[in-house]
Amino acid sequence: MGEDPGALWSHPQLAAAVFNEDWGAVFRAYRKLAGLSQSRLGERVGLVQPDVSDIERGRRQVTSVEVRQRIVEGLGIPSSVQAAAAPTTTGKVPVASLTLSGPAPDEDLLARVTSVVGSAHRVDAATLDWFDELLAAHRRAEDQIGARPLVDVMRQQLRTVVDMYSGARGPLVNRVVRLASEHAQFLAWMAQDQAETAAALAWYDRSHEWALEAGDANMAATTLSMKAHMAWSGGRGGRCVRLAEAARWSAPGTSPGVQGMAAQMAARGYALNGAADSARRMLDEAQGLIGQASEHPEDEPVWMYFYDETWFTLQRGMAAMHLRDWRTAVEHITAGLDALPDEYRRDKTWYRACLSHALAEMGESTQAASVAMASIPDAAAIGRPHSWNELHAMAAVLLRRGAKESQQTIAMLREYD
Structure with missing residues (x-):
């Protein structure tokens, strides 16, 4: 079919794969239609060939927001095709996303x-x-x-x-x-x-x-905030903002901490969409709510035990990553990790993976590789796909930049796969 983008994305098989967010099927169909090898496709989306192969075979899922964005941009997926995969303006979610599978x-x-x-x-x-x-x-x-x-x-x-x-x-x-x-x-x-x-x-x-x-208004709002988190994880900034706002207005009487969680989720959605001013405004609002919550922790629901200044510092770092403000991201994530207790092993693994990615984007290849390789054993032990994919995304950045540390990092990732 050649390289004409309109012809490629008008193909029903390719459009259906994007609708279902089946990135393995997207890769297979795109390569077949465009006549590309896995290596050539990987160059377009910033992934090494073995990662492309794993995604096509279903051995690795695309859970990283950054990887999803690179695929969309690298393959030139038109906004009309993306819109078909996104929630409708009525707020209804496509049937495909409600299909129950797995556990x-x-x-x-x-x-x-x-x-x-x-x-x-x-x-x-x-x-x-x-x-x-x-x-x-x-x-x-x-x-x-x-x-x-x-x-x-x-x-x-x-x-x-x-x-x-x-x-x-x-x-x-x-x-x-x-x-x-x-x-x-x-x-x-x-x-x-x-x-x-x-x-x-x-x-x-x-x-x-x-x-x-x-x-239970606090739990009702929390579930909407967590669904906003899922939308953010899938790269859907608009849906993330809408669900976060719904968490704020649909359950009156929620605690300051629960309101703060919703506000920072809205900030992440804005940041994902590149709306820097709105993101920073919501982050400032969330920080004020966290301050209120810290004054009366006894009024917060028990599941909000993790929500404090340390956790919020890490969220500011994540928002900075979406805005591609790598230096600010590194500063906030480093500060948050330094204050995060060791018992939060799962979160430390995730944020270290994000830190390595931000360092790689800054051009600090040696430091990025060092942080990543120190995180790989924990990422493998805990088995969190998000951390694993973030580490692979970091390795792809090093590879694109021609950093000498890229091969060593990729080899260690393969060792623990």
Whole structure:
């Protein structure tokens, strides 16, 4: 079909692959239509040939916002084709993005929690207090070991919680539904962390419904903020902003910390779209809300334990990366990492990968490679696709720049693949 962009992107197979965000299919169809090798396509999108091969075979998912942007720009995907893959102006999400795959809810838990389960035991406040403590402990454990070891445990724990519904009486009924909502939100986060988008969307939707049923405005808003985070991860800045704003207006009475999370998510969406002034305005607003939250931490929901000045400094660094202000990104991410406790192993791995990427973009090849190679063992152990893809993106930057450290970094990534 040659190299005419209009002819290429009018092909239904290629347009459908973009609609479904199946980047492996996009690569295969584009190479076939344009007559390119994997190496030539990799040059256009800033990836090495083995990475192109892995994406085509489904061995690696595209979860990095930066990699997605490079693919869009490198292949010249027209805005009309991108718009077809984005949410409509009515706010409805395309059917393809709602298709359940992978470890999605395997039964209708909503029906279970709102119907009577026979022979259930009576539930008391002490039992629910214990489940609150157990969930908090699992959240902390996930910070250290990542999501993979905990998913099955949490799914079984949620089943236990919803089975308690019929045994609850009076105010305990709302407590059980609230507890189910918090479990579903945590399961959604773990699915999102492992790049299982469909499962994450399903669990966030379920958590949101239960939060509304229980009258928990903070959780209802948090689920929308986390869906905004998913939109940001997929490179959809506009949808990220809309969902973040919805988190702010749709659940009145939320805590300053929950409002601050929504504000910083809106800032990230603006930054992703290159709207620097709006991004900085929202970041300043979020910082003010964080200050309010820190004055009365007892008023914040328990799942906001991580939301403090250190975490926010790291978010400023991420926004700077989207705005391609690499020096500011390096300064903020470095400061945040220095203050982040060691028990946040998962987050440290992610932000170190981002730091290595920002350093590479600055031209600090030696330092970038050093940070990346120190992060690779943790990224492999925790098994977080986002960190892994960010490290590969950094290696591609070094390769494009002809840095001598690129081959050593790529070799180490291959060793741990």
